Amino acid sequence: MGIDALLEAFLSVLNGGSLTYLMVGVMLGLTFGVIPGLGGTTALALLIPVTYTLSPLDAMYLAGGVMGATSFGGSISAILLNTPGTAPNAATTFDGYPLARQGKAGLAIGASATASALGGLIGLFTLLLFIPVAREVVLSFGSSEFFLLTILGLAAIAVSVRGKLLRGLVAACIGLLLAFTGANQFTGDTRFTGGLDYLWDGIPLVPALTGLFAISQMIELALKGGSVADDKGDKSGAEKMKITGVGLGILSVFKHWPVLLRGSIIGTVIGAVPGLGGTVAAFLSYSSTAQTAKDRDTFGTGNIKGVIAPESANNAKDGGSLIPTVAFGIPGSAETALFLAILVLHGMEPGPSILLQNEREIYGLIVALTVSAISASVLGILLSRFLVLITRIDVNIIVPVVVMLSLTGVYVLEGRMADVLLTVIMGIIGYLMIRFDYPRLTLVIAFVLGEIAERSLHQVRLISEGEVIGYMLGRPISVILIVAIFITFLLPAMRKLRLPGRGGGAR
């Protein structure tokens, strides 16, 4: 039955007008993705009132087009400007930007485009496989598993800040501090709000991330001057102008297929857990790839696997985030929440029977995501020749444009001037972190995970009547996660023990 619906959805999208909506969605998604501060959520939030007049299916195509294209769009700015276009691309900057500075932006974009498209497809394929058991999957993830997943994420922070452990921990603690701002879900009291009702709902994610990543990087660029791909007297400017390596980039993804597969699986699983999202997925994929790779010491200096890992994960996450949606009609991500809102706006009520009642819309969205993932990447590869020129533009032109666009984007999302102020403050904090070499992504991961960790621990405590450990050990998935946490912690130590045997010398 599912296959029929899928085929029908594919055929109907190829028919006439629908494809137009999809392609408009892809273009919007790419544009919103490329511009720091604007992302898929903003695009969909702005589109919701517009879809009011569309047929539900066309609204799905539009939404799917946007969702499938934003994170690849975001990787372009991450690679070229060291400024993630959307938060999940933050991990892509680690190796993507060094590649761009070495004049290998084409290689990075080719790899990112391919990893994005394939990651997206693997995520959707996994979703289709999981549809029959989606209910069981969702039901087996309770508060205990949520808590352990957040701890796994926090544990990965500790091991990913190689050589900068103290700085990493400081950044993570600041992130946790920010996460705990706002109303306490258990007592209803407000914390750390300083009497500002703006902070009741906590520190909003989009302005905080835009400040930390985009504004801070623009301050850095402005102070440095010149252009991104600076002529440091190594190669001649003309040689770097040539876009080579896009094809090599595409091939590299197939060469490193285990990285792609791992990233896609991590992305799908994390995507299925409401609240965790693409940033965590990309980070976990990056850190686990960097941890286990033989050439792990080249990560951070322009290793192509450092681009493939996060990009496959943050696209696979879209498929994963639909698992709770098809199971119970609940969102797995901010984007799917808005997708469900579009259904509500069209008088449908998404619930556990969403697959029966809204089969056309769900499959329409899956098809739209598939077509979008592929066409965004193809478009990106075709345009890469021109996109790379961005790295040659004087930063005095780039900085004001990016700052203006991202601050406007932050304002547009909720229409709050305070968000703009917060973005600027976080931008300054972010710049100080760059300046004094504190890892920004560490702060963000702790910020994203902190609140969920606190909430779910409280829940487990209440549910288990105080017997937290015993309760967790009685749940198979929890046990697996506990083992994973231990391995994450012990891996560096185990490696140290083995290192002398291999002659050491690394780092």
Place this chain on the structure above:
Amino acid sequence: MKKGILTGLVALGLSVGGAAWADYPMDDEITFVIPYSPGGGFDTIVRQFAPALGEAMGATVVPENISGAGGARGGQAVHRADPDGYTIGIYNIPGLTVNEVTGRDQGFKLDEVTWIANLAVERYALAVKADSDINSVEDLCAIGTPKFSDTGATSTASVTTRISMAIIGCEIVDVTGYAGSNDSMIAVISGEVDATIKPITSLARYLEGTGSGDLKLILTLTEEEAVPGVASATDIGHPEIAQFTLNRVIGAPPGTPADVVAALEAGFAAASQSESVISWAEGAGVELDFMGAAETTAMMSSLATFYQEYKDLVGTSE
């Protein structure tokens, strides 16, 4: 002579003013403030009502999302606007009432708002897992400190759960912190908690007949039988817990003139009769329950008294 001119000007001013109110609404747009982000229940009902309201009043109604601070920020925006009928808003009731009772400063007082109408009401019910042996509130309480699930400690559902179970005389643990109301219902299905109290329309999608059949109702918080075969609040001897409802209430800035209120009230009355709104409500399972300005104002003050009475239970979750 001077005095005469002044009197004349005042008279002119009054007559102009009078004419303005009589002409309301003029060509100006009516801003309809939604205190939440696009896509939620409040946003949806406003966007459904806006065109019908505009048609009824001969004006353009523009929905505007001003989210933040749990709905307080949108309320503040309406509060600060000129009381000329060109800015109105939808309010989260009794969420805001509960906040006020717990002493949280929301930047405006609910008793200062000019209430226009009540558009819809949602009633609560108590649900347990469909295949459980629990078939009544008595069964549930007999298992000893049953666990309930909710989103935030100050959410209306959580407050409803704690107060009504206290009235019934059943000691519970309310596990708060679920990401959304759906997640809290799924926690019952997965067996993480024993029961949950949620609006009937939200529960419907998990019930036999209207949805997946994962949950079953054992009590509705209504005076009379609302769902066939399910006990009502009166049946279990606590009709007072039928006072817990979730309302979609419309208000305007303090001091909005009576004829503007009357015009808006008539506009909403007509809109709630309109074909588009009725067919949407049927499809989405929304119970339209139109109340005029006077009735809404009375309801607001009785809600405030009601929650004040249970002030001690409103605040915390344990």
